[in-house]
Amino acid sequence: MTLDSIVTGRTNGGRLLFTAIAALSLTIMYAPALYLLFASLNPDEQLRLVAPNRYSLTWYGALLDDHRLFGALKESVFIALATAVLATPIGLSAALAYRAMTRMRNIFLLILLSAVFVPGTIEGLGLSVMLRFARVSPSWVTVTMGHLLWTLPFAATVSLLGLSAVKPNTIEAARDLGASPMRAFVDVTLPLMRGSLISSFVFAFLLSLNEHARAYYLVGRQNTLPLHMFGAMNSGASPTIYAFSGAVIVVSFASVALIFFGVARQQRGDDGERRVRRRLESVVVLR
Amino acid sequence: MTDDKVAGLPAANAFFLALPSLVVFVLMGFTPLVLIATWSFWSFDPDTYWIKPVWSLTSYVALLQDGRASVLLRTAGLAGLTAAASTLLAVPAATVVGLLSGRRRAALLVALFTIPFFTSGLVRAFAWRLVLGREGIINNVLISLGVADTPVEWLLFSDFAVVLGMVAAYLPFAIIPIVLLFARIDQSVIRASQDLGAGFWMMFSTIVLPLIMPGIIAGFLFVFVVAVGTSMEIQLLGGAGASSTSIMINDVMRVVNFPLAFAIATVVVISLIALVIIANGMLKLSRLFEELGT
Numbered sequence: 141m142t143l144d145s146i147v148t149g150r151t152n153g154g155r156l157l158f159t160a161i162a163a164l165s166l167t168i169m170y171a172p173a174l175y176l177l178f179a180s181l182n183p184d185e186q187l188r189l190v191a192p193n194r195y196s197l198t199w200y201g202a203l204l205d206d207h208r209l210f211g212a213l214k215e216s217v218f219i220a221l222a223t224a225v226l227a228t229p230i231g232l233s234a235a236l237a238y239r240a241m242t243r244m245r246n247i248f249l250l251i252l253l254s255a256v257f258v259p260g261t262i263e264g265l266g267l268s269v270m271l272r273f274a275r276v277s278p279s280w281v282t283v284t285m286g287h288l289l290w291t292l293p294f295a296a297t298v299s300l301l302g303l304s305a306v307k308p309n310t311i312e313a314a315r316d317l318g319a320s321p322m323r324a325f326v327d328v329t330l331p332l333m334r335g336s337l338i339s340s341f342v343f344a345f346l347l348s349l350n351e352h353a354r355a356y357y358l359v360g361r362q363n364t365l366p367l368h369m370f371g372a373m374n375s376g377a378s379p380t381i382y383a384f385s386g387a388v389i390v391v392s393f394a395s396v397a398l399i400f401f402g403v404a405r406q407q408r409g410d411d412g413e414r415r416v417r418r419r420l421e422s423v424v425v426l427r
Numbered sequence: 428m429t430d431d432k433v434a435g436l437p438a439a440n441a442f443f444l445a446l447p448s449l450v451v452f453v454l455m456g457f458t459p460l461v462l463i464a465t466w467s468f469w470s471f472d473p474d475t476y477w478i479k480p481v482w483s484l485t486s487y488v489a490l491l492q493d494g495r496a497s498v499l500l501r502t503a504g505l506a507g508l509t510a511a512a513s514t515l516l517a518v519p520a521a522t523v524v525g526l527l528s529g530r531r532r533a534a535l536l537v538a539l540f541t542i543p544f545f546t547s548g549l550v551r552a553f554a555w556r557l558v559l560g561r562e563g564i565i566n567n568v569l570i571s572l573g574v575a576d577t578p579v580e581w582l583l584f585s586d587f588a589v590v591l592g593m594v595a596a597y598l599p600f601a602i603i604p605i606v607l608l609f610a611r612i613d614q615s616v617i618r619a620s621q622d623l624g625a626g627f628w629m630m631f632s633t634i635v636l637p638l639i640m641p642g643i644i645a646g647f648l649f650v651f652v653v654a655v656g657t658s659m660e661i662q663l664l665g666g667a668g669a670s671s672t673s674i675m676i677n678d679v680m681r682v683v684n685f686p687l688a689f690a691i692a693t694v695v696v697i698s699l700i701a702l703v704i705i706a707n708g709m710l711k712l713s714r715l716f717e718e719l720g721t
Contacts, residue, residue: 145529146614151627155527161519162536165602168595169543172554175564179557189564230447237444248445250707255456257649257699259656261673262692265680266459269689273462289455292448343545350547352659353673357680366549373553373663382557385550392546400538 173389180386185379199383206380209368216365219280220348223287227344228337230288231295235303238296256293260353263289268357279360286354291344298343302336303329310416319423328419335403342399346392460696467689478685486690495675499694502671505586505661506654509593510601513650516594517601518643524602525609526617526635537606544599552592552663559583559591559664588664593654600653601646608642641710648706652699 147155178189183196203209234252238245255263267286268278276282306329314324330337352366359367372381467486472479490496524536543551558564561578569575581587612635620630658673670678672695679688 145527145533146617147526147621147627147630149621149627151527154627154631158519158523158527161516162523165516165520165598166539168591169540169598172558172595173543173546173551176550176554176557230451233444233446234448237441237448240441240444244441251452252448254703255452257652257656257703258456258460258696259673259692259699261656261658261676262463262696263456263459265676265688265692266463267455269466269685270459270462285455288451292451296448346545350545350549352549353657356677366547369549370659370662373549385547385553388547388550393542396542396545397538400542 173393176382177386177389180379180382182379197383199379200387202380203383203387206384208363209365209372209380209384212363212365212368215280215362216349219283219287219364220345222280222284223291223348224341224344226284226288227291227295228341231292231297231340231344232299232333232337234292234296235299238300239303252296253293255289260290260351261356264354264357267354271358277360278358280362282358282360283355283364284348286358287348287351290351290354291347294347295340295344298336298340299333302333302339305336306332307416310420313420314423317420317423323423327423328416331419332416339399339403342395346396350392463689464693464696467686467693469686471684471686476683483686486686489687490690490694495691498670498675499672499691502655505589505593505671506651509590509597509654510647510651512590512594513598513601514643514647516598517605517646518639520598521602521605521609521639521642522631522635524606525612525639537603540599540602543596548596549659549663551596552660555588555592555595555664556583559588584664584666586665586669589660589669592660592664593657596657596660597650597653600649604645604649605639605642608639612638644706644710648702652703655695655699 175189180199181195181197182190183194183198184190234248238248238252241248264286267289268282271278271282271285310328310332311324314328315321319327350366351364352370355364355367363371369381369384372378466478468482468484469478470481470483470485520540524533524540528536556563559582560566561580561583563583565582566575566578569579570577616634617630620634625633656673658671658677661669661671661674672691676688676691679691
């Protein structure tokens with residue numbers, strides 16, 4: 141397959157215009173967060189850019205004393221872990237179901253994706269009144285339920301993408317070598333999907349960690365991180381909230397970027413071929 | 428097909444494999460929405476601060492009072508504006524990915540356009556305050572260039588800021604469906620048009636645009652639906668008293684008027700479902716994801 145772009149010749153300004161708009165799009169997506177990151181290095185109360193020689197981690201140091209923030213952080217990390225632990229296998233199972241379906245698959249897909257499009261506030265409100273009706277008191281469990289609903293469509297889609305990258309002849313080879321369907325799945329399909337399953341887990345974790353609207357009605361006594369931050373942002377923000385926002389930006393951008401480029405490396409062929417052969421050999425040896 | 432070759436699992440297992448996700452969606456997704464829709468016709472019970480099973484249309488009448496209907500329309504209007512602006516950016520941006528980049532750069536761009544979605548929306552909305560505020564970088568630049576004498580006030584805490592914040596946040600929803608369609612365009616069609624002497628714009632408008640149109644409409648719809656539901660951008664960037672359906676629900680819940688909150692939620696959800704069903708019928712949106720299947 142070629143590495144060149146489809147259109148290579150003259151474009152009468154089309155390339156220039158379209159590239160400029162793509163650059164503008166990336167700018168509005170990234171620039172504010174980057175600006176905040178650099179402004180948070182300002183040691184003064186006034187939040188604006190300063191000369192690099194005045195950069196300081198003053199406000200980041202002040203974060204360490206914010207116990208309510210750490211309480212919220214701990215709660216959110218815990219909920220995000222619980223959400224990801226549930227969403228990854230359930231999403232994989234849903235992806236496998238979709239692949240095995242024939243007539244019902246479009247309806248199933250619509251059901252899977254529908255949860256993304258119901259407003260979070262309404263989803264959270266609905267779940268909270270239902271749980272209240274069932275006399276379940278709000279806690280990390282109820283927040284996790286709301287977040288599971290939100291992250292599952294993404295986990296399922298990532299698994300589906302990973303599944304479609306597994307070449308059918310690999311499975312056939314394993315079956316020809318005498319592996320049962322279950323053996324072929326466990327020893328060939330699953331290991332080849334390792335990258336997608338890791339992505340699925342990390343995406344579910346991050347989506348849960350950052351979710352604001354759904355948690356609003358579902359939290360118990362302990363706020364989640366976005367709820368705590370939202371409160372701080374709307375009450376005469378002290379510079380520590382900028383520092384914490386900066387930390388959130390660095391950690392979340394870095395972890396998603398790692399996933400994306402890790403997956404890209406894995407898909408770059410040679411490594412994959414070798415892993416397929418190794419998987420198939422293990423089927424033969426263990427049979 | 429009785430045997431899914433790829434997963435290596437027999438088709439008979441489909442139901443059991445689908446079960447966990449269906450339980451989550453039905454029990455935690457649909458049931459609450461059905462309950463809300465039903466309870467929106469019940470009455471508020473002042474004795475228990477909850478609801479009682481006395482059927483009434485009070486909430487739906489109240490929905491039309493105190494300017495609530497206009498909040499619903501305003502939310503739809505801002506979401507429409509956001510979706511339109513996102514589409515205008517997304518078509519060229521997706522074309523750069525699908526048509527004007529090599530495979531390496533296309534993959535990098537898709538990653539760059541998707542990454543922010545998984546980072547904190549709250550922080551990214553909040554960051555606009557620094558950029559657009561009186562002391563923000565834009566006002567500083569405008570003043571130092573002599574374009575403005577005093578800080579431009581309408582940049583922040585305005586509909587402009589809200590739409591800008593939402594476009595920046597939900598742009599991936601507009602770009603990705605178009606990129607998915609670009610992946611399916613037969614390259615020889617484009618090469619043929621160029622061999623026959625069509626210029627870039629001719630080729631783009633007569634061949635590419637019709638082929639990616641379902642993706643454009645799907646992207647518009649995705650951004651619209653997500654923008655209708657959000658409240659974060661309006662709460663952080665909107666002007667004093669700016670409202671949206673989600674904020675209105677929170678306000679109504681603060682005075683524990685459950686049936687009214689349920690009525691607003693019901694109207695919003697039913698409108699969104701109707702929109703998605705109509706669009707799906709017209710465009711077969713589920714086909715966008717077809718290559719994930721076979």
